[in-house]
Amino acid sequence: MGDTRPDAHTLAGIPVVVRWADLAQDADGPPAGEHAEPDAGYARSLLTPFEFARYETLRPHAARSFLAGRSLLRELVAAIAAVEPTDVTIEARCPVCGGPHGRPTVVSPAAATPLQLSLAHSGAVVAAAAAWENPVGVDVERADAAHAPERDDAIAAVAGASGDDPLEHWTRVEAVLKADGRGLRVDPGRVRIRAGDATGDTVDAWIDGDEASPHYALASIDLGPGFTASVAVKT
Numbered sequence: 001m002g003d004t005r006p007d008a009h010t011l012a013g014i015p016v017v018v019r020w021a022d023l024a025q026d027a028d029g030p031p032a033g034e035h036a037e038p039d040a041g042y043a044r045s046l047l048t049p050f051e052f053a054r055y056e057t058l059r060p061h062a063a064r065s066f067l068a069g070r071s072l073l074r075e076l077v078a079a080i081a082a083v084e085p086t087d088v089t090i091e092a093r094c095p096v097c098g099g100p101h102g103r104p105t106v107v108s109p110a111a112a113t114p115l116q117l118s119l120a121h122s123g124a125v126v127a128a129a130a131a132w133e134n135p136v137g138v139d140v141e142r143a144d145a146a147h148a149p150e151r152d153d154a155i156a157a158v159a160g161a162s163g164d165d166p167l168e169h170w171t172r173v174e175a176v177l178k179a180d181g182r183g184l185r186v187d188p189g190r191v192r193i194r195a196g197d198a199t200g201d202t203v204d205a206w207i208d209g210d211e212a213s214p215h216y217a218l219a220s221i222d223l224g225p226g227f228t229a230s231v232a233v234k235t
């Protein structure tokens with residue numbers, strides 16, 4: 001998968017590594033690599049049979065993005081845990097229905113299983129994040145200027161606001177919900193972000209009404225023009 005760009009962050013003292021790829025710029029593909037047919041042979045070598053069954057249900061663009069996400073995660077885990085990428089097995093299994101979707105986890109090698117992972121897809125961009133032991137969440141959204149007013153109204157209605165950029169707010173909310181692990185099974189309107197109280201580059205967040213009430217440190221990630229992205233880590 002072409003060039004991927006690693007980016008090391010420290011959020012509330014916790015190291016988090018983010019890596020992303022732009023399939024439209026993929027050096028392995030034709031000019032618009034995101035539209036290339038996914039490679040089923042590569043998929044078989046990368047995915048467990050459980051995840052390959054999911055891959056086979058996806059349309060070409062989603063299948064290619066799914067493969068890119070798993071490939072990014074494998075590279076990320078290999079780099080952080082100092083193991084060979086081919087030794088890394090990733091799987092997502094839904095805690096609600098047991099299906100092949102949900103938060104991705106490291107199945108092997110054993111030394112890398114404490115690594116916590118997250119993924120986000122938007123258009124041709126795929127972003128992955130990892131941290132040792134502290135759950136992480138990453139979210140990326142393509143900034144579509146043509147539909148900004150309707151989009152911003154929809155975000156405010158569903159998730160309230162923090163700061164002055166609704167799309168950034170939404171990526172913060174989704175990053176927190178992914179780090180939490182329940183995703184949109186939690187009402188996004190319950191995510192609270194301490195606006196205007198940033199420590200360094202990080203922002204404090206929590207989920208209102210949760211008994212344990214853990215906190216999350218949030219930071220913005222620069223994926224280049226046209227994209228807004230955030231990463232969250234449970235502190």
Ligand SMILES: CC(C)(COP(=O)(O)OP(=O)(O)OC[C@H]1O[C@@H](n2cnc3c(N)ncnc32)[C@H](O)[C@@H]1OP(=O)(O)O)[C@@H](O)C(=O)NCCC(=O)NCCS
Binds near residue numbers: 069118
């Ligand atoms: C997680 C979620 C917010 C992401 O939605 P999205 O904006 O459409 O998609 P994104 O590209 O930003 O993120 C997708 C990635 O989120 C991750 N993800 C999915 N569910 C997740 C969860 N519960 N917690 C953390 N991460 C999750 C996956 O890695 C997925 O990528 P992959 O399918 O390639 O592995 C949404 O899919 C969700 O809430 N899912 C869970 C809902 C649920 O549990 N339903 C019960 C089903 S039986």
